Amino acid sequence: MQHQGVCTRADMLRFRGEDEWFFEVTGYLQNWSVQAARDAIAADTDLLLPLVDDSDPTMRIAAAYALAAASARAQTIVxxxxxxxxxxxxxxxxxxxxxxxxxxxxxxxxxxxxxxxxACWSDHVQPREVRVSAALGWMCLTDLPVPDELAALLDHLATHETAQLMAPLPWMRAAEHAAGNGLQRCLRTMLHPDTPDAEDRRDDPWS
Known part of the structure; x- marks a missing residue:
């Protein structure tokens, strides 16, 4: 994820475009650094793919997160x-x-x-974390209105327990304002985009 703290449907899983200029503290164009890193991951995909089956769950998560940024070979990775x-x-x-x-x-x-x-989020056989993650993915991949079925699903499955289970994921850590609240922030922002984030209001001296 390219935007620390950003968890909107449009931006949570998006890499910045070439026409969006951002600079590192050194003055170097950050877009170039990100693209170079993504190209390097794509070039070394065959070295990283075995880590998806590593015995350490933390390593499997890290491998998935890194490979998700690859600039090529997407179908192989998926x-x-x-x-x-x-x-x-x-x-x-x-x-x-x-x-x-x-x-x-x-x-x-x-x-x-x-x-x-x-298909994943609507499948009652799938584990709750798969359904909730698939719901997040679906919302990030389309601008269609969130169906009532999906909203009800998230009300039921996106519990505090689910949030804590998903809290170690890099995507959730990037979205959180306080430890462990990444999932809640994502859902609040995606399902209620016109409602100011409670954490943002606390940080705003004019609120």
């Missing part, structure tokens, strides 16, 4: 993620794999993933 998802038994890793698939689809404009995400 296939590995989906295969791993079928046998993954750690809830946080499952959630991370779904978000990584969504990010690759966002970057590489894969419309088929929108259908896949909807």
């Amino acid at each position: 296939s590995v993620f989906q295969t791993r998802l079928l046998c993954e038994d750690v809830p946080a890793v499952r959630a991370g794999l779904v978000l990584a698939i969504a990010q690759l689809a966002r970057v590489h404009q894969n419309s088929n993933t929108v259908v896949w995400m909807q």
